Amino acid sequence: MRHRFDFDTFREIGDSLFRNKRRTILTGFGIFWGLFMLLFLVGGGKGLKQSLSLTFEGFASNTMVMISSNTSKPYKGMKEGRYWQLNRKDVERLRLLMPELDVVAPMVSNWGLTAEYKGNTTSCAIKGISGNYHKVEAPKLKYGRTIRDADVEQERKVCVIGKRVYNDLFPQGGDPCGTFIQVGSVFFQIIGVDFSSGNISISGSASESVMVPFSVAATLFKRGNNVDIICVTGKPGIKMSSLEPRVRSIMAREHLFDPTDDQAMVVLNTEQVFSIMDNLFRGVNFLIWLVGIGTLLAGAVGVSNIMMVTVRERTIEIGIRRAIGAVPRDILSQIIWESVLLTLTAGSAGIVFSVLILNVVERIVPQAVTFQISFWTAVLAALLLSVLGVLAGLAPAMRAMKVKPVDAMRDE
Amino acid sequence: MLIELKGVHKTYDNGQPLHVLKGIDLQIEKGEFVSIMGASGSGKSTLLNILGILDNYDEGEYHLAGKLIKNLSERESATYRNRMIGFVFQSFNLIGFKTAVENVELPLFYQGVNRHRRHEAAMAYLEKMGLTDWASHYPNEMSGGQKQRVAIARALITHPEIILADEPTGALDSKTSVEVMELLTRLNREDGVTIIVVTHESGVANCADKIVHIKDGLIERVEDNRLHHASQFGTDTIMK
Numbered sequence: 001m002r003h004r005f006d007f008d009t010f011r012e013i014g015d016s017l018f019r020n021k022r023r024t025i026l027t028g029f030g031i032f033w034g035l036f037m038l039l040f041l042v043g044g045g046k047g048l049k050q051s052l053s054l055t056f057e058g059f060a061s062n063t064m065v066m067i068s069s070n071t072s073k074p075y076k077g078m079k080e081g082r083y084w085q086l087n088r089k090d091v092e093r094l095r096l097l098m099p100e101l102d103v104v105a106p107m108v109s110n111w112g113l114t115a116e117y118k119g120n121t122t123s124c125a126i127k128g129i130s131g132n133y134h135k136v137e138a139p140k141l142k143y144g145r146t147i148r149d150a151d152v153e154q155e156r157k158v159c160v161i162g163k164r165v166y167n168d169l170f171p172q173g174g175d176p177c178g179t180f181i182q183v184g185s186v187f188f189q190i191i192g193v194d195f196s197s198g199n200i201s202i203s204g205s206a207s208e209s210v211m212v213p214f215s216v217a218a219t220l221f222k223r224g225n226n227v228d229i230i231c232v233t234g235k236p237g238i239k240m241s242s243l244e245p246r247v248r249s250i251m252a253r254e255h256l257f258d259p260t261d262d263q264a265m266v267v268l269n270t271e272q273v274f275s276i277m278d279n280l281f282r283g284v285n286f287l288i289w290l291v292g293i294g295t296l297l298a299g300a301v302g303v304s305n306i307m308m309v310t311v312r313e314r315t316i317e318i319g320i321r322r323a324i325g326a327v328p329r330d331i332l333s334q335i336i337w338e339s340v341l342l343t344l345t346a347g348s349a350g351i352v353f354s355v356l357i358l359n360v361v362e363r364i365v366p367q368a369v370t371f372q373i374s375f376w377t378a379v380l381a382a383l384l385l386s387v388l389g390v391l392a393g394l395a396p397a398m399r400a401m402k403v404k405p406v407d408a409m410r411d412e
Numbered sequence: 413m414l415i416e417l418k419g420v421h422k423t424y425d426n427g428q429p430l431h432v433l434k435g436i437d438l439q440i441e442k443g444e445f446v447s448i449m450g451a452s453g454s455g456k457s458t459l460l461n462i463l464g465i466l467d468n469y470d471e472g473e474y475h476l477a478g479k480l481i482k483n484l485s486e487r488e489s490a491t492y493r494n495r496m497i498g499f500v501f502q503s504f505n506l507i508g509f510k511t512a513v514e515n516v517e518l519p520l521f522y523q524g525v526n527r528h529r530r531h532e533a534a535m536a537y538l539e540k541m542g543l544t545d546w547a548s549h550y551p552n553e554m555s556g557g558q559k560q561r562v563a564i565a566r567a568l569i570t571h572p573e574i575i576l577a578d579e580p581t582g583a584l585d586s587k588t589s590v591e592v593m594e595l596l597t598r599l600n601r602e603d604g605v606t607i608i609v610v611t612h613e614s615g616v617a618n619c620a621d622k623i624v625h626i627k628d629g630l631i632e633r634v635e636d637n638r639l640h641h642a643s644q645f646g647t648d649t650i651m652k
Contacts (some may be wrong), residue, residue: 008527012573301547320505323466325494325522327487405493405578 006027013337027306028346030299031388035350035381036357038292039373043358045288047371049281054197054367056274062234063136064244065202066251072263076256084255084264094232097250100243102235103205105133108217111204115165117181122168124161125204126183128217136231137196137206142166144192145179151191151213159188162207163195173355186220202229208288240271300343300388307339307396314400315407322405332397339393340386347385351378413475414573414606415440415463420472422458432458433469440608440622442573445600447609447617450532450626457578459626460610464497464576465489477573493534494522496574498517498567502582504559506551506566512558513547515536516566523570537565557588564595574606575599581616 053345066086074080086106094104111125131149139146139160151158159181161169170176180187180233188210196206232247234240244267252259311318318331355378358371365371415438422433432455440446450456461467465481474481476496484492499505504514516534525533538547541561551559560580563594567575577596581589597619599605609620618640625632648649 008521011527012521016509016513106650316505317507320507321518321522322490323464323493323499323505324519325490325570327490327522328489330522404466405490 003398009337009390011335013112013334013341016136017342019339023306023310024342027303027310028300028342028349031296031343031346031385032299032350033217034292034296034299034349035385036354037369038289039351039377039381040357041288041355042377043354043371044361045281045284045375046373047361047365047369048284050278050369051365051367052370056270056277059137059270060135060233060239061270061274064232064234064238064240064247065270065271066230066232066247067228067266067268068255069264069266071257071261073258073261075258075261078256080385082257084257085251086227086230088227088250089225090251090254091227091230093250094230094247098232098243098246100235100238101232102141103135103231103233105130105231106214107133107134107202107229107231108214108221108223108226109228110217110221113184113210115161115169115181115183117169117176117179118167120171122165124165124208124210125355126217126220127202127204127211128214128221130214133211133231136233137202139192139206142195143175144190146185146192146194147211147213151242152215153258155215155219156213157186157188157216158191158213159183160192160194160211161190162205162209162211163193164207165210166193166195174408180211181372184220187214202231202343220360240269242285244269265409271408295390296384300392302402303339303343303389303396307335307393308399311335311396311400311403318400318403319405321402328401331400331403335397335400336393339390339396343385343389344382344393346383413439414442414444414477415474416475417462418473420459420462420469420474422455422462422467422469432629433462435472436629436631438634439632440574440606442606443600443604444622445597445609445620446605446624447611447620448624448626449611449614449617451612454625454626455629456612460576460578460608463608464499465493467544473541490522494519496573498564498570499574500560500567500575500580502579504551504556504563504583506559506562508551511550512543512549512554512562515551515562516569519566519570533569534565537569542567543563547646554595555588556584557591560584560588561595562594562617564592564599568599568605574608577607577609578614579611580622581607581611581613589616597607623645 068084068086071078071080071082071084075279088106091104092108096103107130108128109125113124114124115122115124129147131147131152134146144160146160147158161176161181169181176190176193178189180189194211196204234243248265248267249259251265252261257264321331353404358373362369362371417436419439420433423433424430436459436522448456448459458467459588462469465476465484468483476492481492506520506585510518513531513534516537517530520530520533535544538544541564543558543561543565546554551562554562561606564575570651575596580596581592584592588613593616596607597610600607607619607620609616611617623635623637625635
């Protein structure tokens with residue numbers, strides 16, 4: 001009596017698979033395709049998520065942006081529809097009253113302007129920012145430095161230009177720091193180039209902006225004390241959504257609008273945006289695994305089904321094996337191992353093929369995004385496969401066990 | 413006594429009971445060459461299945477080499493089949509995707525003999541059958557006679573107590589039929605292999621030393637045929 005799994009047994013199983021190529025290929029294809037689909041979808045979802053995340057590149061995930069708007073409720077004898085404006089005092093006020101805040105950065109901006117350098121022109125927006133704005137939207141400095149507090153205090157006419165502005169004005173490339181560009185009627189000296197490709201746009205995206213000191217822009221656009229936008233970030237561990245009501249009530253008290261009037265001040269909370277994104281991708285991921293595993297299961301059922309038919313076809317062969325001394329367990333393990341070997345081989349081919357295709361996709365997509373599945377995803381997939389292989393082999397193996405040796409005696 | 417059957421009954425119950433064997437008593441000594449003859453439906457195939465431990469019986473006793481063969485588990489019967497019985501089938505029943513030598517090796521595979529020794533033994537038997545050159549051919553590349561000789565090699569490889577041949581010439585022409593029967597006779601004469609051939613062809617039956625006639629589930633008579641004159645047609649050749 002022999003019940004061990006050795007090289008001989010493995011060869012016996014391999015022979016019966018590889019000498020019946022057509023049958024094997026047909027059976028294995030379902031698994032191959034299922035695994036390919038699963039991994040391709042997982043990789044694709046991952047890449048898509050990354051590519052969307054690039055949109056938020058450099059943006060602090062706990063940022064809140066405040067913009068004044070028309071009131072929608074009458075308050076203290078004032079009509080609805082009244083316009084009010086944020087001002088520099090609000091910046092100080094928030095700094096003093098809300099110690100949970102890390103950065104309070106005011107901004108004034110103007111767009112639809114034209115920048116010019118030696119005959120090259122481009123449209124751009126000017127953003128007047130404070131020295132701490134880089135903590136809200138992290139720049140990817142290609143050259144030079146960011147706007148600093150000293151630039152704001154001394155009202156220096158300096159600027160940091162975005163990627164598109166740089167490409168349009170300096171098509172020949174090179175470090176532009178120190179040169180002067182003209183925006184509108186004013187000359188600014190370039191002190192830095194920001195290559196950030198984030199697509200979140202607060203008064204225009206970074207790549208199309210010319211960033212200048214806040215004080216310079218305020219004077220240039222004759223804003224006086226007024227501020228267009230205030231950006232705040234929370235200290236680490238602070239949830240911005242929990243601060244929002246207090247910020248609103250501080251502003252409402254100061255600017256005399258109804259604290260319950262949500263439309264009087266537009267508040268953009270990146271934390272919310274990020275959580276919406278996260279939820280979206282959790283949903284997408286769920287769908288991907290559902291579809292992928294569904295396809296894989298369909299493949300396994302296919303394997304089981306075809307093996308069921310083959311067992312019927314192989315009645316004589318199994319009968320012969322039984323007649324010359326195979327015990328039922330020999331037949332059982334033969335069919336199950338055939339199924340496992342088949343699913344593993346076909347599945348591995350699926351893994352290799354999906355890795356290959358994802359690699360190609362990665363090369364084609366211009367963004368620097370990883371589509372490739374991780375090593376552990378592949379390991380998990382392989383484990384899943386072995387389990388599926390055993391399960392798929394179970395029903396056909398049970399049927400094969402029922403074949404009686406007498407069946408070999410019958411004529412075909 | 414190698415084979416001893418006492419009052420063996422077998423009834424099939426497919427819808428309505430069919431009493432196939434109605435009390436078979438049979439003794440076969442080691443080294444005998446016996447043929448079992450009977451018309452279809454006489455119960456000879458059922459008897460062969462019982463002799464080959466492929467099927468159970470309801471009543472009576474069957475001793476094979478001193479062992480009572482009754483109510484065995486699947487595993488026990490598989491082991492006995494593997495060790496004590498070599499089968500030769502009418503339709504050869506070789507596995508199509510295995511070469512001749514692999515087919516011959518298969519019973520030893522289920523005994524757990526290692527690949528090298530299996531191969532040597534199989535090659536030795538193929539040589540004995542004059543098929544050395546055909547060892548690596550697949551069954552569909554061989555003639556009927558060659559296939560049957562491969563099957564005989566497969567039956568012999570485990571040194572069984574008996575060779576059970578079910579219509580071994582049923583699918584062969586008369587010339588190869590003679591060859592196969594001569595081969596079986598030689599094995600019996602020279603190597604002392606016990607051979608039981610089930611057939612309905614009198615010419616084939618005539619090769620044996622003893623002919624057991626079965627009719628309607630009973631042994632009609634046992635004929636001593638050591639002179640091989642049982643069939644008037646069988647003296648020189650096998651009638652097809």
